[in-house]
Amino acid sequence: MIEYVIIIIAVFSAIIALLQEDLLKAAILTGISGVCIAVLYEILLAPDVALTQAIVGAAITPIFIALAIQKTKRTDD
Amino acid sequence: MNYLIPLMVIIPILCALIVNVIGEKNRTTRLLSILVGIAIPVIALVAVPGVQYFGGHNPSLIGSMLPASLNGTLASMYNTGIVYVFSDFERIFIFIMGLVAFLAVLTYFTEKKEISGPYLYLIFMGLAAVTALMLSDDIFNMYVFFEITALAQVGIIIATNTDDNYEIALKYLIIGSIGGPMLLLGIGFILGTIGSLNITDIAYVINHNLVDPLSPGLVIGFVLILFGWFYVSGLPPFHTIKSAVYSKARPNGAAILQGFSVMCMLAFGIALIRIFHHMPYFNQLLVLFAIIAMVLSVSMAAMQWDFRRMIAFLAVGELGFVALGMGIGTELSLTAALFQATNEILISALLFIGFGTVYYLTKTSDTRKLGGLISVNSTMAIMVLLGGFAMAGVPPFNGFMSKLMLVQSAFDAGYPELALIAIFVSITIFFTFVKAFHTIYLQPRPKDLKFAHETIPKEALFAVGVLLVVCLILGLCPWIVTNVFSSFVGGLI
Amino acid sequence: MVVMDVQLASLFCAGALVIIGLFAVIFIDNIIKKIIGIAFIEEGANLFLIALGYKAGGVVPIFMPGMNASWFAANSAYPLPQALVLTSIVIGASTLAVMLALAMVLYRKHGSLSAREIMGDEE
Numbered sequence: 001m002i003e004y005v006i007i008i009i010a011v012f013s014a015i016i017a018l019l020q021e022d023l024l025k026a027a028i029l030t031g032i033s034g035v036c037i038a039v040l041y042e043i044l045l046a047p048d049v050a051l052t053q054a055i056v057g058a059a060i061t062p063i064f065i066a067l068a069i070q071k072t073k074r075t076d077d
Numbered sequence: 078m079n080y081l082i083p084l085m086v087i088i089p090i091l092c093a094l095i096v097n098v099i100g101e102k103n104r105t106t107r108l109l110s111i112l113v114g115i116a117i118p119v120i121a122l123v124a125v126p127g128v129q130y131f132g133g134h135n136p137s138l139i140g141s142m143l144p145a146s147l148n149g150t151l152a153s154m155y156n157t158g159i160v161y162v163f164s165d166f167e168r169i170f171i172f173i174m175g176l177v178a179f180l181a182v183l184t185y186f187t188e189k190k191e192i193s194g195p196y197l198y199l200i201f202m203g204l205a206a207v208t209a210l211m212l213s214d215d216i217f218n219m220y221v222f223f224e225i226t227a228l229a230q231v232g233i234i235i236a237t238n239t240d241d242n243y244e245i246a247l248k249y250l251i252i253g254s255i256g257g258p259m260l261l262l263g264i265g266f267i268l269g270t271i272g273s274l275n276i277t278d279i280a281y282v283i284n285h286n287l288v289d290p291l292s293p294g295l296v297i298g299f300v301l302i303l304f305g306w307f308y309v310s311g312l313p314p315f316h317t318i319k320s321a322v323y324s325k326a327r328p329n330g331a332a333i334l335q336g337f338s339v340m341c342m343l344a345f346g347i348a349l350i351r352i353f354h355h356m357p358y359f360n361q362l363l364v365l366f367a368i369i370a371m372v373l374s375v376s377m378a379a380m381q382w383d384f385r386r387m388i389a390f391l392a393v394g395e396l397g398f399v400a401l402g403m404g405i406g407t408e409l410s411l412t413a414a415l416f417q418a419t420n421e422i423l424i425s426a427l428l429f430i431g432f433g434t435v436y437y438l439t440k441t442s443d444t445r446k447l448g449g450l451i452s453v454n455s456t457m458a459i460m461v462l463l464g465g466f467a468m469a470g471v472p473p474f475n476g477f478m479s480k481l482m483l484v485q486s487a488f489d490a491g492y493p494e495l496a497l498i499a500i501f502v503s504i505t506i507f508f509t510f511v512k513a514f515h516t517i518y519l520q521p522r523p524k525d526l527k528f529a530h531e532t533i534p535k536e537a538l539f540a541v542g543v544l545l546v547v548c549l550i551l552g553l554c555p556w557i558v559t560n561v562f563s564s565f566v567g568g569l570i
Numbered sequence: 571m572v573v574m575d576v577q578l579a580s581l582f583c584a585g586a587l588v589i590i591g592l593f594a595v596i597f598i599d600n601i602i603k604k605i606i607g608i609a610f611i612e613e614g615a616n617l618f619l620i621a622l623g624y625k626a627g628g629v630v631p632i633f634m635p636g637m638n639a640s641w642f643a644a645n646s647a648y649p650l651p652q653a654l655v656l657t658s659i660v661i662g663a664s665t666l667a668v669m670l671a672l673a674m675v676l677y678r679k680h681g682s683l684s685a686r687e688i689m690g691d692e693e
Contacts, residue, residue, distance in 0.1 A: 003576050007583040014587060014610050018594050023602050030606050033587075037613055044580060044624045045631065045647035049655050053616075056663045061609055064663075068602060068670040072677040076600045146640065217654050224661045228668065235672070243679070244689050247601070247672040254608040254665060255595060258588070258615040261658060265615070268651065269622045 003043050010036035023069045023076055031062035081124035082163045083131075085171060086209045088113060088120070093201035100194015107186055110197055114179030117204065121171040126164045129212075134158030151287065156275040161212040166415075166565040169558050170340060171208050173419060176547070177336045177426045178204045180540035181329035184430055187534035188327065188437065196236045200333055203229035207340035216264055217274045219344060223260070223309060226337050227253050233330045234322055242325045249322050252315065256308030263301030267352070270294035280351045290355050299353045303362065306349055310342030312400055313369045316393045320374065323389035328433020331385075332426035335392050339422050342396060343415070346403050350569060354406070363404030364495065370397030371502045379509045384432055385442045387513055391468065391506055392425040401499065402483050410486035411566040416559055417479040420551065424468045424476060427544040431461035434537050435517055440529045444513055449522030454533045458518045460541045465514060467548045469507035475551035482559075580621035587614030601673045601683050605666060612662035616655045623648035 010033050017029035034057025041050035092113040096106055133139075134157045147153050182200060186192060206225040213219050231253075234246045268274060270292060271282050283290050306312075311319030319338065323331045353359055374394030381387040399421065402414025434457055435450060436442050451458040467474035470481075480503055487496035551558060574582075587610045594607025624647055631649035633642055673683070680688050 004574075004579060007579050011583055011586045011590070014590050017606060018590065018598065018603055023600075026603065026606060030609060033610070034613070037617055040580060040583070040617065041620055043576060044620050045628055046620050046623070046652045046655070047630055047632075049616075049620060049652050049659070052656055052659050056659050057613065060663055061666060064667055064670050065602065065606065068674055071674045072602070073683055076603060076683070217657075221657055221661065224665070228665065231668065243672055243675050247669065247676060248689055250665065250669050250672065251595060251604060251608065254611065254669070255592065257661075257665075258611045261615045262588070262618060265619045265622060265651070268619070274650070274654075 003040065006036045006039050006043075009033075010040065021076055023074055024066060026076075027062045027065040027069060030065060031058050034058045034061060079125055079127040079129060079163075081120055082127060082129040082161050082212065085117065085120055085124070085163075085212070086161075086205050088116060089201040089205035089208065093198045093205065096201065097194050097198035100192070100197070103192060106192060106194060106197065110182050110186075110201075111179070113201065114175070114182050117175030117208070118172045118179065121168050121175055124163060124168070126168070129161040129163070130156075130158055131160070132158040134160075151282070155273050155278050156214075159218050160214040160275060160277075161209075162214050163212055164565070165561040167211050169419065169561060170211055170343065170422075173422050173547075174204065174207060174211075174336050174340055176543075177332060177422055180426065180430070180543060181333045183536050184433070184534070184540050185327070185329045187536040188329070193236065196233070199229045199232040199236065200330075203233070203333065203337050207337050207344075210344040211340055213344075214276050215274050216267070216276055216279070216348060219348065220257075220260055220264055223341055223345070224257055226341055227257065230322065230334055230337060233334060234325050237325060237327050237330060239325050245318070245321050245325045249318055252318055253308065256305050256315075259301045259308075260305030263298045263305060266294045266298030266301065270298065276348050276351055283352065283355065291357075295353075296356070299356050299359075302345075302349060302353075306342070306345045307366065309338070309345050310396055310400065311338055311370075311393050312366045312396065313373060316370055316374050316390075317377075320377075320386065320389035320393045323392060323429075324383065324385040328429045328436065331389070331429040331433075335425040335429065336422045339396065339399070339418050342399065343418050346400075347569070350403060350406075350411075354570060360404050360406045363400055363406075364492075365404075367397045367400035367404050368495070368498055370394065370400065371498070375502050375505050375509070379505060382444050383442050384444050384447075384513050384517060385436070387444075387509065388425070388428050388432055391428075391509065392421070394502065394506070395421045395425070395468065397502075398480065398483060398499065401495065402486070405486055405490050405492065405495065406570070407486055407490050408563065408566050408570065409482060409489060411569065412559055412562045413479055413482035413486050415562040415566070416475075416555065417483060419558055420467070420475045420479050420548070423544055423548055423551075424464055427464040427541055427548065428461065428468065430537060430544075431457065431464055431541045432517075434533045437537075438528055438530055438533065439526060444516045446523060446526065447517045448520045448526065449518070451518040452522075453531075454538070457533055457538060457541065460538075460545050461518075462514055463545055464541070464548070465510040466507075467545075467552070469510055470503045471507070473549070473552045475548050475555065478552055478555040575626060577621055577624045577626065580617060580624070584614045584618035584621060587611070587617065599684050599686055601676070601685050601688070602670075604685065605669050605673065608669070609662065609666055612658070612665075616658055616662075619651040619655050619658070623651040 013029045013033040017026040020026040038054040206222040209222045231246045374390045378390035399418045402410045467476040470477045484496040591607040591611030628647045631646040
């Protein structure tokens, strides 16, 4: 059952990330989507990929985006 | 074991890493780059044709170690590791690409006093990636090296100080980030249907009807990979961004970028033909997009005032000829397409470097502000003119031979209208080129034309001269390469 | 009620991510959001590959000591896509970093993150 919840969270956080006004929130939601996919990889019998995805998708990608936002502009208008 | 085959990829990567670290030390970097630039064509010439099984996964050797239940099944003959194939066909393209890279690096050294390590890193990394693309028989390995090539291409534009280069780089990356994952998804569909990534295995399975050749997975994979291929080779709808990319790079950078594009186009195009030649509408689709590419790019080239944009559009239009040859799909037309691709690498490099000297002299690329440059260096002017003739297809140059073969193959295959379009596009290329040549070199020099440099560097003259000689040799003795190509094509279809 | 199995649900999730990402890249004007969309496309493509190799009721494709080889071969998930995705994740991350760096440079030059303002004058 948990896998369906995770899939739904992954897709919805992706959609909500793109609807945010505040880009920092979008970056964090991208990270949430990344974590959910990492868990999904674990369920799909790929533990080593899950580790990589957990680092890249949940930490590196949102941090890069957040750094870029810090150097540019935080709001999307 | 044939160690020279993996060395063709390893040497440029090593050189790239070292040059990146010691970029500040001018003399060592120059020496190393030139040595490696010479080494790649030489290795390509002397290497013995063969097959390299990475990790020792040679199916004929490990077949006896498999469990008994797998004996005689399809799985026992699959290649499980990455396989590099080196034959005379790969030899020609790696030699020519290595030659162009060497000449581009040579001209780069004269353009700037301070050389930059990262820029050389990008050139060598791209060279290694396209070499691996050409050698690799594994479609995912090709995808990885294609992504490296794309990043190297973007890096080469970023490292250039022209207006709007960052904008073009970001645009190319964003478009590439759609094209790349589409390619990956297509590879995923093929993997899901067939269970192997090795092109030889995939082609074997499809040709022996072990899977339904028109199964939905394969059709979707075909569409996605075809889309990725259009992005790789700058066919419409990507011809504008591709030509913008060329016009933003330094002349030597543009020469290399065009070489990379042609190599990527060939590697993926051959994979497409080997895997998907049975698809309905395969040839028609290729011919359609090739014609759109030729007509659109050449007509846009005719409208440009900026000569760098003009050559960039002409270079993209020439890629349309290669796609046309692949699309007609007969043995002669495929040979012509491969020959045309060879010529395309050489002639575009010649023109980019040759016209690059104009920008070097005057720091402007607007033909309306230029004129009378033949008095600066008439040798260069004549060599550029001859290079343009080679591109437009004037005898006795190689462009004429390949276009003649292409037109002939179109007639033989029963498409005289394609032949007519090809001839018409060639004539347009000729007039566009002659008009630009006339305005830049022959018309009276405008009074307000300022010179940034007084003379053309000798290295640029040397580079253009070498390329012209190779073009002439290929034009007079085309059988050097066409024999190899026709035997390669004979094994392809 | 028919319960969808995990593999099919994951494939749908991958498709949804690719479509969301494509939508963002094509229709959203903000460059950072375009780049986030590209990250979703890449994640979708990776998830698609991993879901292909899944085997319902199978085991993780890591050969432990004491396992029976033919039992393992019959019951493990397909490991090839997993090896591919490891490479692909890294490629995606590096492309993302380059794009974000370019976005930062362009913001300094144009003072805006709007794709129309930055790239509009081209063509």
